[in-house]
Amino acid sequence: MFNKRIKIKDLLASDKANYQATAMGWVRTFRNNQFIALNDGSTNNNVQIVATLGEFDEAILKRITTGACIKATGEVIPSLGKGQKVELKATAIEILGDSDSEKFPLQPKKHSLEFLREIAHLRFRTNTFGAVFRVRHSLAFAVHKFFNDKGFVYLHTPIITASDAEGAGEMFKVTSLPLDGTAPKNDDGSINFKEDFFGRSTNLTVSGQLEGELAAMAFSDIYTFGPTFRAENSNTTRHLAEFWMIEPEMAFYDLEDNANLAEEFIKYIIKYSMDNNAEDLEFLAQRLADEEKQKPQNDRSEMGLLEKLKFVVENNFERLTYTEAIDILKESNHNKKKKFQYLIEGWGTDLQSEHERYLVEKHFKKPVILTDYPKEIKSFYMRQNDDGKTVAAMDILAPGIGEIVGGSQREERMDKLTQRMQEMNVPADELWWYLDTRRFGACPHAGFGLGFERLVQFVTGMGNIRDVIPFPRYPKSAEF
RNA sequence: UCCUCCUUAGCUCAGUUGGUUAGAGCAUCUGACUGUUAAUCAGAGGGUCGUUGGUUCAAGUCCAACAGGGGGAGCCA
Numbered sequence: 001m002f003n004k005r006i007k008i009k010d011l012l013a014s015d016k017a018n019y020q021a022t023a024m025g026w027v028r029t030f031r032n033n034q035f036i037a038l039n040d041g042s043t044n045n046n047v048q049i050v051a052t053l054g055e056f057d058e059a060i061l062k063r064i065t066t067g068a069c070i071k072a073t074g075e076v077i078p079s080l081g082k083g084q085k086v087e088l089k090a091t092a093i094e095i096l097g098d099s100d101s102e103k104f105p106l107q108p109k110k111h112s113l114e115f116l117r118e119i120a121h122l123r124f125r126t127n128t129f130g131a132v133f134r135v136r137h138s139l140a141f142a143v144h145k146f147f148n149d150k151g152f153v154y155l156h157t158p159i160i161t162a163s164d165a166e167g168a169g170e171m172f173k174v175t176s177l178p179l180d181g182t183a184p185k186n187d188d189g190s191i192n193f194k195e196d197f198f199g200r201s202t203n204l205t206v207s208g209q210l211e212g213e214l215a216a217m218a219f220s221d222i223y224t225f226g227p228t229f230r231a232e233n234s235n236t237t238r239h240l241a242e243f244w245m246i247e248p249e250m251a252f253y254d255l256e257d258n259a260n261l262a263e264e265f266i267k268y269i270i271k272y273s274m275d276n277n278a279e280d281l282e283f284l285a286q287r288l289a290d291e292e293k294q295k296p297q298n299d300r301s302e303m304g305l306l307e308k309l310k311f312v313v314e315n316n317f318e319r320l321t322y323t324e325a326i327d328i329l330k331e332s333n334h335n336k337k338k339k340f341q342y343l344i345e346g347w348g349t350d351l352q353s354e355h356e357r358y359l360v361e362k363h364f365k366k367p368v369i370l371t372d373y374p375k376e377i378k379s380f381y382m383r384q385n386d387d388g389k390t391v392a393a394m395d396i397l398a399p400g401i402g403e404i405v406g407g408s409q410r411e412e413r414m415d416k417l418t419q420r421m422q423e424m425n426v427p428a429d430e431l432w433w434y435l436d437t438r439r440f441g442a443c444p445h446a447g448f449g450l451g452f453e454r455l456v457q458f459v460t461g462m463g464n465i466r467d468v469i470p471f472p473r474y475p476k477s478a479e480f
Numbered sequence: 481u482c483c484u485c486c487u488u489a490g491c492u493c494a495g496u497u498g499g500u501u502a503g504a505g506c507a508u509c510u511g512a513c514u515g516u517u518a519a520u521c522a523g524a525g526g527g528u529c530g531u532u533g534g535u536u537c538a539a540g541u542c543c544a545a546c547a548g549g550g551g552g553a554g555c556c557a
Binding site: 028029031032033034035037046048050053066079080081082083084101102103104105106107108109110111112114115117118169170207228230232233234235236237238239240243244245246341352353354402403404405406449450451452453454455464475476 | 491492506513518549
């Protein structure tokens with residue numbers, strides 16, 4: 001019986017009228033004791049349910065409150081009012097779920113994102129979050145479609161890992177041992193993890209890359225797409241303790257192939273969303289434009305959201321080496337006038353956020369792929385270049401977001417790899433399985449990691465990463 | 481973790497050099513109106529001014545600590 005309903009998106013999209021239909025959804029507003037704006041999440045647009053005066057019991061009408069869930073049956077007719085093409089003239093209205101209007105926190109008015117974050121369980125029912133999470137869905141779907149169409153194998157790498165040598169920040173410990181001090185101890189007083197569930201110390205993964213490389217040494221092309229955890233005390237608009245990462249890993253790819261794939265990938269999924277979320281993106285673009293109006297003139301972005309996305313899809317990313325970037329920054333008026341907080345002195349130090357932003361937002365005004373960083377500031381597994389100073393790394397920097405992709409060609413040469421591990425104090429014995437790929441049929445290969453939420457931020461124009469994941473986890477916050 | 485700003489009604493915000501009974505819009509409730517688009521009109525209810533301590537004759541207002549939040553930085557995706 002519930003299957004007989006029509007989704008509001010379909011009801012609104014069809015040119016048909018004068019037919020019987022049942023719509024179900026949540027009341028956004030009830031105007032004039034007659035007009036219900038009903039939304040079921042299939043689209044940001046509401047259908048107008050007309051409850052003609054005098055035809056419904058007071059008792060029912062009183063229960064049609066903002067937030068209530070109702071079922072409305074009647075005839076879909078061309079609208080007599082101006083705001084919509086069709087409307088549903090109700091013959092029967094059933095309250096499926098009441099909503100106490102004195103307590104329901106959402107009102108038909110503008111709410112701050114900070115307030116909505118405190119009621120994350122209800123914020124899906126707003127226009128902004130409705131649009132954001134439909135776009136998020138499309139982007140996720142497009143990730144799978146892109147790789148599937150290219151013959152990549154979707155690999156589920158473990159979420160619990162014994163390795164603490166993945167080289168990407170602080171990890172959350174996973175244990176079933178008691179935390180009240182009664183856990184079994186070694187002679188030296190440290191915890192005896194041999195008694196723990198896995199018989200060893202385990203953590204939540206910070207990256208599926210090392211396992212991904214193992215599979216790429218068999219399937220050629222694989223990707224992962226799953227949750228990733230960092231126990232860093234990061235309090236920013238672009239970090240989460242739990243986030244979703246996409247990590248493709250390809251055999252027989254060098255750094256340039258890697259960058260080509262990353263650029264094609266980003267363009268593809270943005271294009272997919274533009275083709276499939278036009279209405280939601282338009283809404284988000286308008287939301288962003290309204291927000292920008294509040295800012296001082298020189299803080300406003302030159303392009304609107306839709307123009308920005310179109311621009312990214314249609315133009316090549318700028319590619320340059322770290323060394324070239326340093327030269328540009330060093331010669332920039334910005335640096336000469338000492339406007340950087342951290343002035344560019346010379347070669348070898350990592351770029352600060354302000355430098356990345358300058359390159360992307362001021363100098364090139366488009367996404368930038370930076371390659372060939374000094375080996376000292378990058379991970380052990382990155383392939384050493386012939387110059388002896390740099391590694392075949394690449395970062396993709398996006399306007400407004402910063403680093404959206406980090407990747408590299410991997411070091412497939414056993415001697416170079418183990419030497420680098422030694423220099424960087426990475427325990428080779430723990431990673432014997434990783435090193436086995438270099439022992440048995442090693443090949444040139446490359447891959448990258450893309451932060452999914454940062455991509456969703458870029459596409460939706462949302463400023464805070466906590467607003468593009470349903471239930472964000474960050475320091476001091478794991479409600480819902 | 482560091483820097484900085486903020487915390488007043490359910491929400492968004494005013495609140496002057498410290499001074500009598502802390503305001504507005506929206507929301508809610510009551511009534512009116514009835515083709516409305518965040519409906520409109522009239523009326524009503526709603527506050528331990530984040531918490532604790534201090535200065536003062538007097539603190540929403542000044543000071544300190546703590547808590548929560550925003551923005552920036554670091555770590556990175």
